[in-house]
Amino acid sequence: MRRIALLAAAIALPAAAEPTQQELEKIMQRDFHARGQATMDRLSQDRLQRVCTEAHDRPAPDVAKALEADELKTIAYPQGSLIGDWKRGEAIAQSGRGLTWNDKPGQPAGGSCYNCHELSPQELSHGTLGPSLRGFGKARGAGADVQRYVYGKIYNAKAYNACSQMPRFGVSGTLSAEQIRDLVGLLLDPASPVNQ
Amino acid sequence: MRLLALAAALALSSGARADDSAKEIQRYRQMVAEGSPAELFELEGETLWKKPGGPKNVSLERCDLGEGPGVLKAAYAHLPRYFKDAERVMDLETRLVYCMTTLQGRSRADATARVFGTADRPSELELLSAYIAGQSRGVAIEPGMAHPKEKTSYELGRALFFHRVGPWDFSCASCHGEEGKRIRMQELPALHEAKYARPVIASWPAYRVSTSQFITLQWRMNDCYRQMRTPEPNFGSETTVALIHFLTATAQGETYHGPGNKR
Numbered sequence: 001m002r003r004i005a006l007l008a009a010a011i012a013l014p015a016a017a018e019p020t021q022q023e024l025e026k027i028m029q030r031d032f033h034a035r036g037q038a039t040m041d042r043l044s045q046d047r048l049q050r051v052c053t054e055a056h057d058r059p060a061p062d063v064a065k066a067l068e069a070d071e072l073k074t075i076a077y078p079q080g081s082l083i084g085d086w087k088r089g090e091a092i093a094q095s096g097r098g099l100t101w102n103d104k105p106g107q108p109a110g111g112s113c114y115n116c117h118e119l120s121p122q123e124l125s126h127g128t129l130g131p132s133l134r135g136f137g138k139a140r141g142a143g144a145d146v147q148r149y150v151y152g153k154i155y156n157a158k159a160y161n162a163c164s165q166m167p168r169f170g171v172s173g174t175l176s177a178e179q180i181r182d183l184v185g186l187l188l189d190p191a192s193p194v195n196q
Numbered sequence: 197m198r199l200l201a202l203a204a205a206l207a208l209s210s211g212a213r214a215d216d217s218a219k220e221i222q223r224y225r226q227m228v229a230e231g232s233p234a235e236l237f238e239l240e241g242e243t244l245w246k247k248p249g250g251p252k253n254v255s256l257e258r259c260d261l262g263e264g265p266g267v268l269k270a271a272y273a274h275l276p277r278y279f280k281d282a283e284r285v286m287d288l289e290t291r292l293v294y295c296m297t298t299l300q301g302r303s304r305a306d307a308t309a310r311v312f313g314t315a316d317r318p319s320e321l322e323l324l325s326a327y328i329a330g331q332s333r334g335v336a337i338e339p340g341m342a343h344p345k346e347k348t349s350y351e352l353g354r355a356l357f358f359h360r361v362g363p364w365d366f367s368c369a370s371c372h373g374e375e376g377k378r379i380r381m382q383e384l385p386a387l388h389e390a391k392y393a394r395p396v397i398a399s400w401p402a403y404r405v406s407t408s409q410f411i412t413l414q415w416r417m418n419d420c421y422r423q424m425r426t427p428e429p430n431f432g433s434e435t436t437v438a439l440i441h442f443l444t445a446t447a448q449g450e451t452y453h454g455p456g457n458k459r
Contacts, residue, residue: 016347019355027352028361031433038427042362049360053367056358099363099425115379127379129371158365167364174363 038101052163064162071159078177082147089186120193137188138195234403234455237410241327250300259295273332276441277340285349290432315408322410332452339444353442366424397447399456
């Protein structure tokens with residue numbers, strides 16, 4: 001009997017509903033303040049962020065395809081070779097600076113690449129959130145298609161995997177075309193330590 | 197002596213050769229775990245707790261942290277929780293600010309003017325957190341989960357944990373959603389899972405060796421959002437308390453053993 005009473009009590013308790021994305025955005029608008037370059041408009045989700053949040057990063061295949069197609073349209077390729085200077089690329093890959101409220105606005109940002117990826121074998125302090133990119137160019141060559149893929153992936157990772165955890169470095173204005181070219185160099189140049 | 201040993205461990209780890217680095221890091225972590233500089237902060241926090249202050253010139257000793265006025269035993273292990281007098285869910289730091297304003301007569305602006313300290317000068321809230329958390333050692337972590345507002349707070353925290361936002365599209369789960377991952381050399385606990393949340397939450401707040409600072413969960417929420425590239429969360433806001441509530445509830449049942457040590 002006691003058990004039944006307990007069960008009944010448990011069922012009778014109002015279950016707190018999960019807040020909707022719109023409610024969440026309203027709460028965050030109330031609970032945050034702009035600081036430095038981190039302005040309040042950053043709290044508005046775009047469609048991709050909303051869909052990925054709702055799907056817990058596993059959208060249905062057709063939804064993912066549609067998102068990826070839209071993201072692909074954002075990629076702007078520069079003229080000429082996409083392979084820049086791998087030495088500058090290495091410095092960009094090392095730097096985790098940029099876009100936070102205590103970063104100086106106007107200073108060039110880094111790509112935070114080593115935070116998540118293994119690249120040059122000399123750098124032992126690398127993260128594992130993303131796949132290892134060691135020997136990336138050695139395995140794939142540096143042909144025009146590979147260059148376009150790598151440039152595009154850094155510019156907008158979501159064009160290839162809708163709910164990827166990798167930032168959209170070009171779309172977000174984090175890295176310039178020149179910086180992305182240097183990172184393509186780091187990954188594809190046969191002289192780069194990544195390919196040794 | 198302990199600090200000397202720490203310094204030696206640091207020097208060793210930074211000078212270590214590549215193939216020894218993992219072993220050295222392991223050794224250094226063990227040394228850090230054995231001798232806790234957090235104790236010094238606990239002692240300073242106790243002095244501060246008992247010191248009269250504010251326009252009313254009274255101490256915080258009659259502050260009700262949820263177990264009754266002045267009761268410190270087990271108080272931290274049962275936070276965050278709903279407080280009827282404030283009509284909201286509060287974590288330790290938010291509650292301390294409440295007591296500073298109600299008991300000591302200080303303005304909220306004054307009580308929150310300097311919430312995060314430095315290595316040279318810890319903040320009042322950091323010192324008080326160290327002392328009060330220490331009074332929960334050996335107590336099972338059981339945040340409030342019965343009141344409707346506690347349930348709402350937990351649900352809000354859980355939703356925030358997975359909410360992708362900002363120029364880099366991050367949610368808390370972007371880094372803390374998968375087991376066995378690292379940023380650089382730092383291991384990342386998958387904090388929505390009890391197995392990983394338990395040891396982490398049981399050791400916060402903590403002394404951070406790399407910056408010589410005592411850090412709290414409000415600081416942790418703040419600095420995670422900084423790295424997520426969002427605007428800054430307000431100290432003690434419903435958002436930060438809800439996230440702390442969600443993480444603490446996920447660690448429910450673990451015996452509190454902090455304040456701990458961090459890298």
